[in-house]
Amino acid sequence: MRTFDWIVLVIALLAIVLYGVYKGRGSKNIRGYLLADKSMKWYTVALSIMATQASAITFTSTPGQAYVDGMRFVQFYFGLPLAMIILSFTAVPIFHKLNVFTAYEYLEQRFDLKTRVLASIVFLVQRGLSAGITIYAPSLVLSVMLGVDIRVTSLVIGGIVIIYTTSGGVKAVNYTDFQQMLVIMFGMVAAFCATIILLPSEVSFGDALHVAGGMGKLNVVDFSFDFDNRYNFWSGLVGGMFVALAYFGCDQSQVQRYLTGRSVTQSRLGLLFNGIAKVPMQFFILLIGAMVFVFYQFVAPPIFFNPVEKARISTSAYASEFSSLEQQYNQAIERKSDVLRKYLAVVKSNDDQTLAPLKIELNKANTNAEEIRKGAVEVLRKNDPAVDTNDTNYIFLSFVLKYLPVGLVGLIIACIFAASMSSSSGELSALATTSVVDVYKRLWKKDGTERHYLMVSRIAMALWGVYGIAFAQYAGRLGSLVEAVNILGSLFYGTLLGIFLLAFYLKSVDGTSTFIAAFVGEGVVLGCFWFTKIAWLWFNVIGCGVVVGVALILNLYFKNSHRDNNKKAPSIAR
């Protein structure tokens, strides 16, 4: 990064902190601190929801995902608009009417204390683990790409978040989220335009789409049904809807965003705006990745995108072998771009007969380059069997740092910091709220003053932030467990959603049936995870279905046995 990029980055980050601290000032009680006095307008709620959902990895990894796997990932979001509608007419009015601080508070009113505590603990465990990852993952990528120690990047991200969340509470979180989302949107549009401009002069945007499509990267919709296929229309619509229902309906980090709406209408509009904007936004980010892919069809990409691993191999015993593969790779890319130019000329002339053999030739050239790249990855593995061979997270940032103009690089890095901070701050405020409202205030100290709870909330915010930074320092040592932690989050959502569906829709089901069913549902999901190959999106459907089904059966059983006992009771009395 050049000096001007650092200036842009520092100004953007400073502006975010100062704005957050300024807007969040003046909270006198926990309603102000944890719910922003329910004063937010719908557009602040909407952008805060979107900013919390969009982590830094969304912007570093999603374009890389399109580069490697095409744009089919967008299907994962097809169920989200439906979930927004369902939550708008169910969860939003209920939470507003009951005036709750957390989603779990409602469970005590509907069921009992043990169900509330169970759901709170599930949330604290799952979200607590991912709070560490939310700081760790972008810190790692940024430290590798900027050549800065990971302790510095994680301290910058975590430190800034702690400053404005602790001082301004949820109001600061929402206002900074709003601002961060604007920076992110502007940065992404700028990155897209720059990528198109950087394409060779003879390659138009339409040509670029033909290249990406011809090489299988514009596979946006796939209607075929397959349980093991992670991303198709059906898994996205059904599985994605359940994930979104669980995330936006039962996860305090999102529920807290729309609980700050000044009325039911404002909260509903916030959610529905997310339902309208999310799918096109993800499509757009994936399209950036597809365009970066096209760019690298004409300009040789690095054979491996993680610069640290490349530097390590260049000083190892395998340096010459790797370097030779790099040369072969560059030649293969040159051959491929020659074929591509011919391919584009034929596409423009609409000569279908010449197009078919050229497509075959193009695929051969592509396969050849990919084989050489696989060989290079094998060499990396020979040098260090524990090396992380997945370089998807580094593709987009590598492109940004090498090819985008000065100033824009600083802006994109600011986007990634902003995205990381917006998700972290949402998580910290939700973790602090649940810790204070559902655990400390409910189970430990029920008769504290407003001032006392406000102070405890600030301390909880800061402690969760410190925990997140500390986790980020050691997460690297967990190796593949980091991925396991991400999957772990998806294992709990089905159960949580099942509990909430019972609470919202099946009024006859009691707390004990729900409590037992939650354990059964979690057991089934874990069984599916360990013993089957079912794609993880379906775990949410399975977990939710089992919890609802078992609770209904248990409820029937408990009611019958209660009725029997009532019948027996008089005879004993006699």
Place this chain on the structure above:
Amino acid sequence: MRMLQSETSDLDLVTSNQDQATELSDPPPFLKSWGQIYTIVVGELALLVLLFYLFSRAFR
């Protein structure tokens, strides 16, 4: 005096419940009903899926 206070608080409660009920059934700021807004969200999703499908086909 105590009765007056109690009546006042009962009245507040009724008013507050009425406010809440009114707020829950508030129409959206645009269009006539929430149903119409939900239809727009579903319609946009359907349109996007159709456009994505045509997009995938056009550049396959």
